[in-house]
Amino acid sequence: MRMALGLSYNGQAYSGWQSQxxxxxxxxxxxxxxxxxxxxxxxxxCAGRTDAGVHGxxxxxxxxxxxxxxxFSWVRGTNTFLPPGIAVQWAQAVPDSFHARASATGRRYAYVLLQSSVRPSVEAGRVGWVFRPLDGAAMQQAAQHLLGEHDFTSFRASSCQAHTPVKTLRRIDISRRGLDSDSAHELHGVVPCYWRFEFDGSAFLHHMIRNIMGCLVMVGQGLKPPEWMGEVLQARSRDAAAPTFSPDGxxxxxxxxxxxWGLPTRTAAYDWLP
Structure with a gap:
């Protein structure tokens, strides 16, 4: 019989998804x-490989x-032998025609970024970090250049094994969550907050989101204008883009x-993420 499992994990302690x-x-x-x-x-x-430090x-x-x-025995029994940072959330018998990767019609990622003059502490390893304020409107404008079907070679790692760099980005949502202006403590001109970037696409290249994040942060910090994102995309060269951003968030x-297929669409782990 064929079984499908839903799995959550804190990627800090592991060398990515794929067996080594x-x-x-x-x-x-x-x-x-x-x-x-x-x-x-x-x-x-699996449905999608993740790098070292990336969470699921x-x-x-x-x-x-x-x-x-x-x-439920597959859930409880398997979890008995897993380390604390990995847990099976659900298990379900599926037809032999189901394939975790090939049956997927899309994939979603989120990047959580701390904006603060002080580095992360309790959330270390779970968020990215910038110590300069970001311009949300500028990042939104830059993200629009990436929507739709494109050749994403500029955002592709040299080690990427995908057959084609052409992918479809259906949605990029950027939101900010933090203290209100009356209770926020500004330090060195930066009001602490969390930014959440959510990506919905057909599939993603190796390091694609982290490379996009590097570019979005450059735009958000005013180092590049929003239209630069379109220039990077059209260049089809990894050298045109920003350095690969941290995997932490x-x-x-x-x-x-x-x-x-009747499979669950979310787990309890979704509800604590900022």
Missing amino acids: PGGNTVQDHLEAALARFATQPVHTL LMQVVHFDTLVEREP LYFLGPQYDPA
């Missing part, structure tokens, strides 16, 4: 836990097994599937 010889990846830990619970080897396929709120995987257990919100 060192064994300290999310996939390595998940497959080891599944093998202990099922008492046989289990190989998983609902990674979806599938695997084939001869072991028959109730869905990047969250894989999960894949999107046709409702006919």
Whole structure:
């Protein structure tokens, strides 16, 4: 039978999703836990790989097994053998035609960014950081240049293995959350707040969002005008874009599937993210 799992993880302690010889990846830990619970080897396929330090709120995987257990037993049993920063949120039997990656119609990510003159503390590793104020309107204007189907070579890592750099970005939402002006403590001209950037697309290239974030931050800080984003896109050269931004605040919100599969669309982990 084929099973699908929804997985959340704090990526700080792991070397990304994909299995590596060192064994300290999310996939390595998940497959080891599944093998202990099922008492046989289990190989998983995921909806979208994540880099070292990147978090997952609902990674979806599938695997084939001869072991028959109730869905909730797969959740509780597997979690017994997982480290604290990784947890299976749900399990569901699916048809053999379901494929965690190929059946996805889209993917969503969020980037949470702390704007503050003081570096992160309790949220260290969970947010990106800028110590200069950002212009939200300028970033919104810059983001508009990226919507639609484009060749995103300028935002592609040299190690990217995607067959094509052409992807479709359907939505980029930018919002700010922070104290009101009366209670905010301004330090060195910066009012602390959190920015949330949400990306909805068909698929994403390796480092694509982190490279876009680097460019958005440059525009937000006034170092480049909003129309520069369009110039970077048209250049189709990684050298044209900003340096790759930190992985700390990047969250894989999960894949999107046709409702006919009947899979959950969110987990409890969504509700604490700023």
